Amino acid sequence: MPKRRRPLSSHCQDFLADGVPEVHQRLLEHVLANNAKLSKVRIAKLPYGIGIVASEQVKKNEEITFIPKSLLINLHDIQFPNSSPIDHPTKVHSSLAAYIASQLHESDNDDPFISILPSFSSFKSSMPLFWSDEVLNNCSPWVRSFAIKQQGKLKDDYAHAVKMHCERGVEFSKEEYDWAWAAVNTRTIYYRPKKWYKVPAEDCMTLCPFIDYYNHDTKGDESCTVSFSADGLRVTTQKAYDIGEEIFVTYGEYNNDHLLVEYGFTLPNNRADNFNIDHWVLPKLSSRHEKILKEISFHGYAFTFSQTVMYSGSDLMVSVDGDSEYLLDENEVCYRTMMALRLAVISENMLEKGKRYKDFMKLVEGEMEEDDYVKLYAGDEKKVGEILEDIIKTVEEFAEEKMPSLRRMLEEKESFDQKDSIESAIERWRQCIDMITKYRAKNE
């Protein structure tokens, strides 16, 4: 027999759409009983999980959610031994995940926040770090290397958590830890209480019941703002909403590869989308070209991650390399790519001497206009165009080779339990091919 839903107080009813599972009703009761203020919003079941919709017309600049500090779950506001980033050399993501995992072992084991977290199976199918090598090998080089990087971080964080917490009697299994780590990765929000002024920005993270129901949209100027102050966290609109319309916040201006690896989803119409082409640009450069590009900060580092700090969490993905990659979007290749290829066509024996190299450096320093450089070195620009064409063709061939192998995997019985991850990987390639097609149409 289906379980009967507990009767709702009329106050709670206002904030819950039909069909939302009971665990969310409990969370709602919990936050309202603890002085959360919700206005004109409702928890709703959407095609991609839970989200927040407008329960009546909402105006621009309205505060629609306030969650007091007492409800926040972070290493400043909860009691968890050996986890304060100020008192101990702790890793914040690692300890927060240990705390969440350990709650499963509490005698009452009935925390309303823990019970609304997505299942481990949903993280395993949506987040590339849990995908099989076979699927990752058929993703873009950037997605694959970022997912592998995250696997390494999860491994280090687990080892740290065992050392810091399990040896002091805190209990959790590896599987529980992995699940909690993914929950922290996809649900934390930037939070820097005064006492944390020395804590690095990427470690300033909090979990926040209810606010973590808001889904992401790239439209930073339209999505709601999330702000924190000494008393708690607030969500404020930046545009008006109609009844039933989904209300979004923005996790950052991320392309779909970032969203896929950090959060396990992509946006069908992501205006911040682009595709990393380092894998195809870097082989066009000699080690001397690369050295110069590094000196002038025009080198793509995406495959070394040497300076990258990637503690995710909503708003928190700080990637030092984020702006130093070679990128293609539906309109153009980025200026960095053009500069790398402009240098690539200057032969090794002409580097660091001669007028052409000096003019290239003037362009870098902003002492020469791009149009003037292009006119002066029209022959070189033609070569740059040819190399670029070759790169785009190779990217297309790469994508066209990966798609059928993923499709073949879908047909294999043994891959049945990987169906969702394979379909996500195929969908991402579809978006990339579409992006390249549009790029070609605009640049023909």
Ligand SMILES: C[S@@+](CC[C@H](N)C(=O)[O-])C[C@H]1O[C@@H](n2cnc3c(N)ncnc32)[C@H](O)[C@@H]1O
């Ligand atoms: C902070 S939670 C948002 C609440 C979540 N939808 C839930 O069901 O609890 C972040 C997760 O929501 C999902 N998500 C957020 N924005 C999305 C979007 N625009 N499209 C699809 N999934 C989204 C992703 O799974 C992401 O990891």
